Amino acid sequence: MTAGVANAAASDREPLLRVEGLRTWFPIKAGVLQRTVGNVRAVDDIDFEVAAGETLALVGESGCGKTTVGRSLLRLVEPQAGRILFDGVDLCALSRREMIPYRGDMQIVFQDPMGSLDPRMRVREIIAEGMRSFGIGANAAERTDRVAALLERVQLDPDWMSRYPHEFSGGQRQRICIARALAVEPRLIVCDEATSALDVSIQAQILNLLRDLQQDLGLTYLFITHDLGVVRYLADRVAVMYVGEIVEQGPTEQIFARPAHPYTQGLLSAIPSTDPSRRSVRARVIGDVPSPANPPDGCRFHPRCPQAFERCGRQRPPAYPAGAGISRCFLSDPAAR
Amino acid sequence: MSAPVLRLVDVLTTFPAEGRRIPVVDRVSLEVDEGEVLALVGESGCGKSMTALSAMRLVPKPGRVESGHIQLCDRDVLGMSVNEMRAVRGRDAAMIFQEPMTSLNPVQTVGAQVVEAIRLHERASFDAARARTIELFDRVQIPDPEQRFDAYPHQLSGGLKQRVMIAMAVSMRPKLLIADEPSTALDVTIQAQILELLRELQRELGTAILLITHDLGVVNELADRIAVMYASRVIEQGDRVDVLASARHPYTEGLLRSVPSSARHGEALHEIAGVVPSPLEWPAGCRFSTRCHRMEDRCVEAVPASTPVGPGHTVDCFVVADEVAR
Numbered sequence: 001m002t003a004g005v006a007n008a009a010a011s012d013r014e015p016l017l018r019v020e021g022l023r024t025w026f027p028i029k030a031g032v033l034q035r036t037v038g039n040v041r042a043v044d045d046i047d048f049e050v051a052a053g054e055t056l057a058l059v060g061e062s063g064c065g066k067t068t069v070g071r072s073l074l075r076l077v078e079p080q081a082g083r084i085l086f087d088g089v090d091l092c093a094l095s096r097r098e099m100i101p102y103r104g105d106m107q108i109v110f111q112d113p114m115g116s117l118d119p120r121m122r123v124r125e126i127i128a129e130g131m132r133s134f135g136i137g138a139n140a141a142e143r144t145d146r147v148a149a150l151l152e153r154v155q156l157d158p159d160w161m162s163r164y165p166h167e168f169s170g171g172q173r174q175r176i177c178i179a180r181a182l183a184v185e186p187r188l189i190v191c192d193e194a195t196s197a198l199d200v201s202i203q204a205q206i207l208n209l210l211r212d213l214q215q216d217l218g219l220t221y222l223f224i225t226h227d228l229g230v231v232r233y234l235a236d237r238v239a240v241m242y243v244g245e246i247v248e249q250g251p252t253e254q255i256f257a258r259p260a261h262p263y264t265q266g267l268l269s270a271i272p273s274t275d276p277s278r279r280s281v282r283a284r285v286i287g288d289v290p291s292p293a294n295p296p297d298g299c300r301f302h303p304r305c306p307q308a309f310e311r312c313g314r315q316r317p318p319a320y321p322a323g324a325g326i327s328r329c330f331l332s333d334p335a336a337r
Numbered sequence: 338m339s340a341p342v343l344r345l346v347d348v349l350t351t352f353p354a355e356g357r358r359i360p361v362v363d364r365v366s367l368e369v370d371e372g373e374v375l376a377l378v379g380e381s382g383c384g385k386s387m388t389a390l391s392a393m394r395l396v397p398k399p400g401r402v403e404s405g406h407i408q409l410c411d412r413d414v415l416g417m418s419v420n421e422m423r424a425v426r427g428r429d430a431a432m433i434f435q436e437p438m439t440s441l442n443p444v445q446t447v448g449a450q451v452v453e454a455i456r457l458h459e460r461a462s463f464d465a466a467r468a469r470t471i472e473l474f475d476r477v478q479i480p481d482p483e484q485r486f487d488a489y490p491h492q493l494s495g496g497l498k499q500r501v502m503i504a505m506a507v508s509m510r511p512k513l514l515i516a517d518e519p520s521t522a523l524d525v526t527i528q529a530q531i532l533e534l535l536r537e538l539q540r541e542l543g544t545a546i547l548l549i550t551h552d553l554g555v556v557n558e559l560a561d562r563i564a565v566m567y568a569s570r571v572i573e574q575g576d577r578v579d580v581l582a583s584a585r586h587p588y589t590e591g592l593l594r595s596v597p598s599s600a601r602h603g604e605a606l607h608e609i610a611g612v613v614p615s616p617l618e619w620p621a622g623c624r625f626s627t628r629c630h631r632m633e634d635r636c637v638e639a640v641p642a643s644t645p646v647g648p649g650h651t652v653d654c655f656v657v658a659d660e661v662a663r
Contacts, residue, residue, distance in 0.1 A: 061524035169612050199380035199551065201609040204595035208605050226525065229598035233606065270529035272554025274596055276581035281558050283529040287480075288494045 015049035015085075016220050017073070017188060022046050022082035024065075024072045028293060040293045042068040043079070044244035047319075050188070055214065055221040057231040057252070059267075060241035061289055066224045069241075070190040073222070074106055075099060086188070104134045107181035111193035113173035117165040123151070123176055124161040130184040150179040154209060171202035178209065188220045196227060207234060228271050232256055237325075240264050243300040244292050250325020260322035261329045263301045299329070307331060340411060341368040342513045342545045343392055343430070348405035350384075350391045359616045361387045361400065363569040366643075369513065374539060374546040376560035376577075378553065380592075380613060384569040385549045389515045392547070393430065394422050410512050428458045431506035435518035437498035441490040447501045448474075448486030454505050473504040477534060496527035503534065510542055517549040532558050553596055557581055562649070565589045568613060568624035574643070575650030585652045588625045623654070631656045 023046075025039040042065040050056045058066045072079045075091060084091040091102060110116045117126060127150055128143045130136075137143035148158035154175040165173055174194065181189055191210070195203040211234065213219055223234060231238055232252060239249040240263065248261040259265045266285035273280050287304050290296055296303050302312035311330055320332040330336060350362035362384045369375045377385045390396045392407055394414055407414035410429045414422070426432075434440050442450055451473065452466040461469070467486065474482035477500040490498055499519065506514055519535065520528040536559060539546055548559055556563055556577070563580040565573040565588070573586040584590045594607035611628045614620065620627050626636040635655055643651040644658040652658070 061526065171612060199613075200553075201380065201592060201595050202612065204597070204606040205608050207597060208608060211605070227597070228525070229596065233597035266526055270525045271598070272528075272532070272552065272558045274553045274557050274581060274593060274598065276557055276578040279558050281529050281532055283526070283533045285526040286530075288496055288527070289524070 014052065016052040016087060017222070018049040018083075018085040019069075019073070020047050020083045020085070022069070022072060022079055022084065024068050024077055024079045038293055040291075041065075041244045041295060042292055043072060044292075044295075045082070046241075046244075046246045048239050048246060048249060050220055050222055052187070052220055053214070053218050054236045055223055055234055057223045057225060057235035057238045058241060059225060059228060059231055059238060061226060061267075063243075063289060063292060064241040065244045065292065066241050067192055070108060070192050070222065070224050073190060074103065074108055076108075101134075104130070104184040105186055106188045106190065107184065107186040108190040108192060109174070109177050109181055109194045111196050113170065113177045113197075114165065116177060117173060119165055122162050122164060123147075126165070126176065127151075127161075127180050127183050130180060134184050136184060146183070147179075150182055153182065153213075154179045169202075171198055171205060174198065174206055175209070178206075178213070182213070182217075186219070188222065190222045190224065192224045193226070194223075195230060196225065203230075210234070228267065240267065243290060243295050245300060245328065246326075247301065247328045248322070248325065250323055254323045254325060258323065260325075260327035260332050261301075262305045262307050262331070266304075266306075341370050341408075342373075342410060343367075343369040343547065344406075344408040345388070345392060346406040346408075348388070348391055348407060349403045350387055350396055350400060351403050352400040354617060358403070361569050361616065362391055362402075364405070365566075365569075365571050367564050367571060367574065369545050369547050371512070372539075372543045372545055374548055374559050374561045376548045376550060376556040376563045377566060378550055378556050378563060379566035380551055382613065382616075383566040385566050386517055387569075388566070389432070389517060389547060389549055393426060393432065393515065395426075424458070427454060427511070428509045429511055430513040430515065431509065431511040432515040432517065433499070433502045433506050433519050435521050437495065437502045437522075438490060440502060441498060443490055446487050446489055447493065447498075448488075451501065451505045451508060455508050458509050469508070470504070473508055474501070477501075477504045477507075477538075478530075479504070494527075495523055496530060499523065499531055500534070503531075503538070507538060507542060507544065511544060513545045513547065514539075515547045515549070518551070519548075520555060521550065521552065528555075535559060553581070553593065554598075565592075568619060569616070570624060570653065571643075572625065572653045573651070575647065579647055579650045583647075585646050585650075585657045586625075586654050587629050587631050587656075 022043055024043040025041050027036040028038040030037045058069060060066045071077045073084055079092060086102060124147050127147045131143050137146055147161055151158045151161060156175050195206050225231060235252045238252050238255045239246045242263050248264045259268055269282045269284050284306055285304050298313040298315055299317050302308040317328045317330050319326040319328050322332045346366050347364045348362055349360055349364055351358035351360050365388055377388060379385045391402050396402060448470050451470040455461060455466045455469060471482045471486055474485060479485050479497060479500050520531045550556060560577045562576055564571045567588050573589045584593055591607060591609040595609060597606060609628055614627055620637060622637040622639055623641055626632045641653045641655045643653050646652050646661050
């Protein structure tokens with residue numbers, strides 16, 4: 001049912017990616033027999049979709065499960081339940097071997113470019129490796145030409161292809177990671193905090209590059225980040241995660257102008273603004289994020305919510321329609337209005 | 338008129354590399370007045386943390402303060418003995434850092450660590466210091482302060498650990514608090530709580546704060562005045578509103594415009610071309626000249642001096658200085 005609401009909320013374009021009831025739990029093992037004594041509910045029953053050519057931002061604080069969503073999509077971790085429909089095909093139903101061609105369609109760019117580039121490989125080998133695996137380029141010479149073109153595409157000097165990753169700055173390394181992702185001609189790129197480790201002037205360069213690539217190549221992005229400034233700049237739609245659940249989803253403009261869920265409201269009021277005419281930060285959300293191994297009953301946000309009432313601790317709120325999106329909050333219940 | 342709590346005059350701090358000494362703090366001059374919040378802002382490696390460490394005489398070896406004058410609470414920092422300096426740290430000026438986990442001892446309870454800090458500076462019985470600590474924990478809004486006194490750092494969340502650090506830092510009611518990226522490692526809702534707490538404490542205790550951060554939003558929330566650093570030099574300084582609303586240095590201007598929230602959706606973000614040069618390849622003259630869209634011949638020949646562009650607002654740029662003179 002929730003998927004239905006989310007689908008109605010999405011744009012009229014055919015979704016490239018549709019996720020239904022995705023659940024990725026990590027077992028907690030204890031004792032000599034390593035029995036499972038509980039689960040970390042990293043991703044707990046979430047639905048969303050991304051239209052072709054669109055950018056969906058998945059935002060939330062540390063430990064909310066946003067990174068696990070990205071990894072589950074590429075099946076770098078195995079989800080326990082749910083469907084991941086990529087272009088209509090359920091990736092969860094595929095075997096490892098059947099999954100291979102889809103790995104080229106979906107690429108991921110991580111936060112730490114140094115950690116995701118092999119320090120002993122030259123840039124040329126790093127970028128050509130994926131092409132070889134997916135049979136792109138007839139021979140080594142052709143692949144080298146493509147590497148040069150890709151480097152130029154991400155605004156790096158093609159003459160640098162025989163250098164090693166440590167010879168580059170952080171921003172340049174992230175450009176290499178982007179070139180590597182582009183090398184296999186993906187349709188969807190998951191950017192997991194791809195600009196979070198960069199200084200603001202370098203971050204601006206990378207964000208502009210990602211935006212230009214999307215316009216030129218028609219790429220689809222799932223942008224995972226904690227930075228709401230980046231979200232506002234880049235995303236068409238936003239999904240807000242809290243302790244393994246999507247609590248609100250909607251078009252970027254609506255989320256920023258009229259957030260429906262108290263968590264989204266708290267998150268937005270906590271962003272420091274650079275506008276000197278106002279000092280706007282308010283700590284509306286009290287206390288700490290609960291552990292996903294032991295989430296609160298009812299609405300997971302209710303112990304920190306300034307507007308919680310009795311029902312919130314008792315019952316899990318379903319996804320109610322909110323504007324052109326959804327909100328998992330009883331305050332959005334049309335019957336309560 | 339009262340003297341500033343902290344005054345740096347032409348401070349030069351260097352590290353050895355490739356057989357010469359490379360400046361990491363290059364003739365920096367700034368003042369923090371009583372009860373004032375000065376934000377020292379800049380990108381990674383610009384020297385903002387080294388400036389703060391120089392003020393506390395904590396520059397790690399083989400780095401050293403070569404020249405200049407540092408005055409902290411009417412005392413000459415570079416002229417003090419090691420023991421005198423040790424007494425000043427924590428009592429007159431305290432520091433909090435970005436990573437509370439690495440600043441706390443993992444094998445000692447957080448309460449005992451604050452008690453130790455208190456008893457280092459004054460004669461107090463353990464019980465009296467313990468009572469003070471619990472009071473401080475309560476003041477920095479640590480829930481169940483009595484129970485948390487006996488907690489080890491790993492049992493506390495990042496936000497609570499930072500509150501313990503703040504409690505320890507303000508335990509001696511210092512005149513100056515140096516806060517080095519105090520909220521950078523925290524989630525945004527927790528960051529908001531810590532910023533509110535710092536603002537309250539500052540008002541209540543009248544403590545001056547030297548705030549070191551890369552986040553211009555945090556600067557706007559807390560600072561009275563701003564000093565912008567680039568490649569080891571302060572290049573613009575002024576009141577919060579003047580610098581954020583009418584930045585004059587091309588670097589500050591570009592930095593403010595490259596913050597994503599300042600752009601509209603779909604518009605290209607402003608970019609500062611290129612990368613910060615390595616300290617080994619710093620250009621002669623203005624260090625920003627290699628990336629500056631207003632660069633002229635003279636910019637690579639000489640270092641621009643600080644020029645007033647408004648009340649208390651100075652900019653180190655030849656082109657801007659000419660505009661003002663006209």
